[in-house]
Amino acid sequence: MKREKICPICKNNLEKGEAGFPFPRLPESYRYRKLAGIVHLTCLIESPEVEAIRNELTEVLKHSPYPLICQDGKILVLNHERDKCFLIYDFEDFAIFQVPHNIINEILNTSVEKELNLDINGFVKLLIDSRLQLKILKPFSNEEIPLSSLPLERLKIMLGDFLAKQKAEHTVKILINQIEKIYLQSRQSASRFENIPLPRINNKKFRNNNLRRGQVSYGTV
Amino acid sequence: MESFNNKSLISKRTETILKKLSEKGQLKNINGVNVMILTDLKKGEVKVKDLGRLQAATSHEYTLLRGIGENGKCERVLIRGIQNQVGIPEEYIEMNYVWSAHSHPDDTSPSQLDRDALSAFDQECSVIVSACQRSDNHKYKTRTFEQIEDLSNWLPS
Numbered sequence: 001m002k003r004e005k006i007c008p009i010c011k012n013n014l015e016k017g018e019a020g021f022p023f024p025r026l027p028e029s030y031r032y033r034k035l036a037g038i039v040h041l042t043c044l045i046e047s048p049e050v051e052a053i054r055n056e057l058t059e060v061l062k063h064s065p066y067p068l069i070c071q072d073g074k075i076l077v078l079n080h081e082r083d084k085c086f087l088i089y090d091f092e093d094f095a096i097f098q099v100p101h102n103i104i105n106e107i108l109n110t111s112v113e114k115e116l117n118l119d120i121n122g123f124v125k126l127l128i129d130s131r132l133q134l135k136i137l138k139p140f141s142n143e144e145i146p147l148s149s150l151p152l153e154r155l156k157i158m159l160g161d162f163l164a165k166q167k168a169e170h171t172v173k174i175l176i177n178q179i180e181k182i183y184l185q186s187r188q189s190a191s192r193f194e195n196i197p198l199p200r201i202n203n204k205k206f207r208n209n210n211l212r213r214g215q216v217s218y219g220t221v
Numbered sequence: 222m223e224s225f226n227n228k229s230l231i232s233k234r235t236e237t238i239l240k241k242l243s244e245k246g247q248l249k250n251i252n253g254v255n256v257m258i259l260t261d262l263k264k265g266e267v268k269v270k271d272l273g274r275l276q277a278a279t280s281h282e283y284t285l286l287r288g289i290g291e292n293g294k295c296e297r298v299l300i301r302g303i304q305n306q307v308g309i310p311e312e313y314i315e316m317n318y319v320w321s322a323h324s325h326p327d328d329t330s331p332s333q334l335d336r337d338a339l340s341a342f343d344q345e346c347s348v349i350v351s352a353c354q355r356s357d358n359h360k361y362k363t364r365t366f367e368q369i370e371d372l373s374n375w376l377p378s
Contacts, residue, residue: 016343022336024370036369063375081307096370098333119334120254120308123341138341190310 008035009043019143022092024057032056041145044094054091061089069162071096075150077158086159092149097124097136104163128152235274238267251308258310261290262297269348272324273361275301276352282307282326285306288318297321306334314341322348322363328353328363339368 005014014020019041026033032053044050054074062068066078066087074091085098099107103116110128115137118124127135134147134155231239244256273285282302286309290296298318305326305367320342323335329349339347346367354362 009286022340022369024372027373027376038368060372060375064372065375080332082327083334085333087333096333097337117252119337120252120302120306121311121338121341122252124334124337138337 005038007040007043008037009039009047012040014038014040017143022096024060026056026060030056030060041094057089057091070158072154072158073149075154075158077162079162083145088150090147090150093145093147095136095145095147095150097126099126104159107157108152108163225285231269231278232274235271235278238271238275238299239278242299246299246301249310251310254303254306254308256308256310257301259299259301260296262263262299264297267297267299269322269350269363270361272322273350273352273363276324276326276350277361280304280326282324284309284323285321286313286318287321288313288316309338318342324352326352327354328364329341330337331364331366333370335366336368336370339366344368 004069005020006012007014007020008023020038021041021044023032023035023037023039023044025036031051035053044053046052058071058074058076061078062071062078064078066080069077069086076089076091077189078087078089080087080098082096084101086101087098087102089094089096097118099118103118107116107126107128114128116126116128116206125137127137129135133151136145137143151206182199242257246259249256249258254255267285267290269285272285275281275283279301282305284297284300284302284307286300288296288298298313300309302308307323308322320339329351331349335347335349339345346365349366351362351364
C-alpha cells in the first residue's frame with residue numbers, strides 16, 4: 001500500500017518532511033483535475049497558474065454537501081454536523097484541516113502561545129503563536145505548514161457571525177425547554193383538580209331560565 | 222464483561238474476538254481517550270470484514286493494523302476505541318505498521334482526520350467498514366479511501 005509520492009507538477013518524489021498539499025480529485029470538466037495527488041506546496045505556490053488553481057478549488061467547494069458557513073477570499077469554512085467539526089479549506093496557504101466544535105472557543109479566546117491537538121492521536125496540531133498565526137504540524141513527517149494568510153483575527157471574524165448565531169439558537173433552545181417545563185408543571189398541577197366532580201347543571205332548566213323573552217334558542221332544548 | 226447490543230445476533234466468530242479482546246487486551250490512554258489494544262494476532266484471526274460486526278456488536282470504533290511485531294513475526298493489532306473515534310498509538314507509525322482498516326458507526330465516508338491519519342502512516346489508501354450499511358450480498362459495506370479528497374461528484378445541482 002505504501003508507494004512513492006510523485007508531485008504531479010514537478011514529477012519529482014515528495015521527500016519526508018517536504019510540505020505537501022493533498023490536491024483533491026475534481027470533477028471531470030475541471031481544468032486542474034490532472035493535479036490530483038500529493039503536490040509540493042512550493043510547486044503550487046510558485047506556479048504561474050496559482051490564482052486560477054485557487055479559483056477552481058474555491059468554485060468546487062461551493063458545491064459541497066456540507067453547509068458553507070463563510071467564505072473570505074479563498075478561505076472557506078464548512079460545518080460538518082455529524083463529525084461535530086468545522087472543515088477549513090485554506091486555498092490561500094493550501095491547507096485543509098478540521099477543527100472540532102468543542103475547541104473552537106479555546107482557539108478563538110486564547111491569549112498565550114498554545115499548541116492544540118486537532119485529533120485524538122495528535123497527528124495534526126494547531127500552534128497558535130504570539131503573532132496570532134496558525135500552524136499545522138504533522139509530527140511523524142515533521143511537516144510544518146504556516147498559515148500565513150489565516151491569522152487568528154481573520155478566523156475570528158469569519159466564524160464570529162456563525163458562533164453568535166449558534167449562541168442565540170442555543171439560548172432560544174434553553175428558553176423553549178424552560179417554557180415546556182413550566183407548561184408541563186402547570187398541566188400536572190391542573191390534572192390534580194380533574195378528578196374533583198363539577199356541580200351538575202340541568203341543561204334544559206338552565207337554558208330555559210336564561211332565555212329572555214323574545215330570544216330564540218337554537219338546537220334541541 | 223462486554224455489553225452487547227443484541228447478543229442473539231452476534232456470530233460465534235465475533236464473540237470469540239471480543240472474548241479475546243477483553244481477556245488479553247491492554248488498556249491504554251491516548252490523549253484522554255481509553256483504547257483497548259490486542260496484539261499478536263495471527264493472519265486471519267481478525268479480518269477487515271470483522272470490524273463492521275464488532276462495531277455493530279459493541280458500538281465502539283475498531284481499527285486493524287498489520288506489521289512486524291517485536292518478535293520479528295508478522296502480526297495483526299486490533300484496537301477498540303470509543304463510539305466515534307479510535308486512537309492509534311504513535312509507536313505503530315514509527316514501527317512502519319500498515320493501517321489496514323477501521324470501522325465507522327454509520328456510513329463509509331472518510332473524515333479529514335481519517336485522511337490525516339493516513340498521511341501520518343505515509344500510506345496511500347486504507348479501508349472503512351460500515352457497521353450499519355449492508356451491500357447487495359448482505360455483507361457490511363466497505364470503502365477504500367485515499368489521502369486526497371474525492372470531490373469529483375461535487376457538481377452544481
